[in-house]
Amino acid sequence: MSVSSDHPARPRLLGLVGSPSPGGRSLTAVRALLAGAAAEGAEVEVLELADGPDPEKIQQAFEVADGIAFATPTYRARSSSLIKAVLENTERGIVGDTRSPLLGKAAAIVHTGATAHHFLAVDDLRDVLAGFFAAQVLAPGLYFEGADYDEPTVLGESAQQLAEAHGRAFAQFTAGVRAAPAVRALKPLL
Template structure:
């Protein structure tokens, strides 16, 4: 099975540090045999996001950290994503896997990764690769280049996400888990 993974970047700057981080994870997934694509939330509609989620086996969600949380762009995209509850007709993230990567100016907000993981795991019943990644400015050579160490770590997460997607795809029980509320 060839996993299909989509990266979704929740930063306002196309091609910024968060895009670089998500691309690093997707590169590792591609090397592990996954088919990958990338969407910048600021450039696509909610309908395009929902369609990408529906078509994918898994997602890589990336966001800069603002005020100790993931971006309003990503929050809005997730709030606009149905989860098959309360009369909603679709659940495009159900039975899927996710990896998360947040970026920030310093290490002070690295725990924001937990907030995003909790939303995905609890609210959407997504199987989330742990731990999530957090890259501060020290993880970059420049805006579009990760350090060797950071690139290796991102690629390892991508490879692990591809493996996790295969495992979840092969498990009817994991795919059937739904949000409780």
């Protein structure tokens, strides 16, 4: 089925959850973000790294997605080792790389932590995605602490609304990035 230029295909968004345990607060937060994106008409999918997906499947999911929401618990003011490992194994399209699945893609960041003390971890991941991979990152990123949850896997009302608002923005941002070939063509400098 062809899609007319008046009605472009819906953005395809992937939520990548870097928690070492399935379920949990990072999954809850990214699902809330993706619910907002779906309300804007985006197609959404979630991959949990705790499920041990094949690294090739992750790279293929990056390639077909228009935007990726990286959701991760915060450990010592940094993203989880699972997110780091995925990024370490993701090519950038330079120096002999044959792929660049994050190049020119829209990205969003969702960090979770026990307290607000480590909220700047969002900036660390943003720098890696934008500078190293030349992904276009929605700002600001989200950070939810334990107090933002009514139960371990239920966001409080204001946090839920914030995540959904970011999801709506992420869907629109992704559509904008997808429609901007000059932006998508920007490459990592080094």
